[in-house]
Amino acid sequence: MKIAIIGAGYVGLTTGTCLAELGHEVICVDNNLEKLEKLNRGKSPIFEPGLEELIIKNQTAGRLTFSDKIKPAVEQAEVIFICVNTPPKDDGHADLKYVEQVAREIAGTINGDYKVIVDKSTVPVKTAEKVKETILRYGAGKTNFDVVSNPEFLKEGTAVKDTMEPDRIVIGVDSEKARDKILELYRPLIEKTKAPIKVVSVRSAELIKHGANTFLATKISFANLIAQTCEEAGADALEVLEAIGLDERIGAQFLKPGLGFGGSCFPKDIAAYKKTLEILGLDNSLIHAIERINLEAVRRFLRKIEKELWVLDGKQIGVLGLAFKPDTDDIRNSPALRIIESLKKDGAKIKAFDPQAMNNAKKELPGIEYAENPYEAAAGSEALVICTDWREFKNLDLERIKKLMVTPTIFDGRNIFEPKVMAKLGFRYFGVGR
Ligand code: UDX
Ligand code: ADP
Numbered sequence: 241m242k243i244a245i246i247g248a249g250y251v252g253l254t255t256g257t258c259l260a261e262l263g264h265e266v267i268c269v270d271n272n273l274e275k276l277e278k279l280n281r282g283k284s285p286i287f288e289p290g291l292e293e294l295i296i297k298n299q300t301a302g303r304l305t306f307s308d309k310i311k312p313a314v315e316q317a318e319v320i321f322i323c324v325n326t327p328p329k330d331d332g333h334a335d336l337k338y339v340e341q342v343a344r345e346i347a348g349t350i351n352g353d354y355k356v357i358v359d360k361s362t363v364p365v366k367t368a369e370k371v372k373e374t375i376l377r378y379g380a381g382k383t384n385f386d387v388v389s390n391p392e393f394l395k396e397g398t399a400v401k402d403t404m405e406p407d408r409i410v411i412g413v414d415s416e417k418a419r420d421k422i423l424e425l426y427r428p429l430i431e432k433t434k435a436p437i438k439v440v441s442v443r444s445a446e447l448i449k450h451g452a453n454t455f456l457a458t459k460i461s462f463a464n465l466i467a468q469t470c471e472e473a474g475a476d477a478l479e480v481l482e483a484i485g486l487d488e489r490i491g492a493q494f495l496k497p498g499l500g501f502g503g504s505c506f507p508k509d510i511a512a513y514k515k516t517l518e519i520l521g522l523d524n525s526l527i528h529a530i531e532r533i534n535l536e537a538v539r540r541f542l543r544k545i546e547k548e549l550w551v552l553d554g555k556q557i558g559v560l561g562l563a564f565k566p567d568t569d570d571i572r573n574s575p576a577l578r579i580i581e582s583l584k585k586d587g588a589k590i591k592a593f594d595p596q597a598m599n600n601a602k603k604e605l606p607g608i609e610y611a612e613n614p615y616e617a618a619a620g621s622e623a624l625v626i627c628t629d630w631r632e633f634k635n636l637d638l639e640r641i642k643k644l645m646v647t648p649t650i651f652d653g654r655n656i657f658e659p660k661v662m663a664k665l666g667f668r669y670f671g672v673g674r
Pocket of ligand 2: 250251269270323324325338342357504
């Protein structure tokens with residue numbers, strides 16, 4: 241099938257590449273020329289395990305191309321995916337200006353052939369209706385199209401795997417013709433993975449995405465609430481949460497306490513859902529609580545550092561991890577950035593290391609030192625602060641780290657080490673909820 245993907249970011253690039261891998265003919269359109277230049281050289285503009293290999297493979301096979309021209313891509317495509325960013329506005333609302341812009345461009349391009357336009361970006365409920373209205377308004381009477389919601393559930397760091405082996409495929413359609421087209425599109429994947437297919441109304445599909453992300457964020461904030469309780473009551477949050485998660489109705493995943501959730505999705509999506517609840521006249525205090533606990537996770541962690549180190553002014557602090565989670569170079573809403581900003585404000589000298597995110601961090605965080613490796617970040621530091629649970633940090637030579645530090649003190653925001661082991665090794669060690 242001929243596919244156009246508009247917006248080659250985390251979602252669009254992964255979706256487009258995986259659809260090409262399934263055998264479709266895909267053009268990814270983006271208006272960021274720097275990104276396109278990299279892609280056309282077979283380089284992924286983002287670090288995402290397995291993605292670059294798949295891009296090169298499908299480019300070479302002639303199934304995947306990149307362009308800045310939306311018109312020819314839309315003209316030849318049977319299915320057009322809108323994958324542009326939907327950043328938050330000041331009031332929490334999702335800013336849909338890029339979605340509208342793309343809808344207008346599609347309207348100016350579609351001809352008489354039937355097209356399915358798919359909302360892949362995470363958007364508030366009823367956005368597809370607005371997209372349809374926009375295309376009708378600017379499309380000079382062209383009506384031979386349907387708008388579908390087909391939310392993406394990929395996680396950064398495992399985006400390719402999540403797309404190729406999804407837990408479910410959600411297709412929000414209000415027309416049989418569009419349903420059949422999207423089922424045909426996913427047939428190779430459906431045959432391969434046997435993922436459950438949920439064909440629902442467009443509005444339901446839009447709410448499934450916001451609902452799923454809000455529930456996952458709720459689990460994380462709940463885990464952090466338990467961690468706070470354990471710190472005050474002298475219990476161990478990992479013991480408590482592991483046993484809670486063994487209940488099949490609850491499940492063990494997304495119950496890791498730490499520095500709270502960051503990234504480009506959860507903070508934005510729950511804020512947008514909170515706004516939706518407000519607009520619908522519903523109680524959104526649950527979402528306020530999730531957000532408050534999430535902020536408190538970082539605040540408590542900072543208080544621990546301040547209490548232990550007393551005066552921060554002039555002290556060197558090593559920071560391990562800048563990305564909002566491991567296996568990505570994404571620093572959007574990363575707790576590490578908030579922690580560094582706060583420590584810097586108190587006069588601390590920061591020496592940071594991240595295996596993938598330092599290039600992105602250098603643009604956002606000038607005025608700190610960047611180390612070549614974790615050991616360099618530890619050398620001469622009075623404390624090490626772990627902000628991201630990269631696998632390689634778990635295998636550090638801790639004896640070497642101890643010798644390099646001025647005072648062997650570790651604040652472990654992701655509980656990657658065991659308190660008892662760390663104490664035995666001679667560290668002053670502070671985890672979360674332990
Ligand atoms: C999320 C959703 O998981 C995905 O389905 C959706 O499509 C996009 O948003 P992503 O933001 O890539 O994916 O990362 P995710 O793995 O969900 O982690 C989000 C944040 O929560 C990270 O900052 C992570 O460190 C934190 N987290 C996750 C915890 O603090 N504890 C946990 O138990 C799990
Ligand atoms: P996400 O994480 O949701 O995928 P990103 O910000 O990573 O979001 O990606 C969105 C992509 O959409 C960016 O590469 C951006 O350049 C692109 N984009 C935004 N507006 C347009 C537009 N009008 N036409 C083409 N591409 C666009």
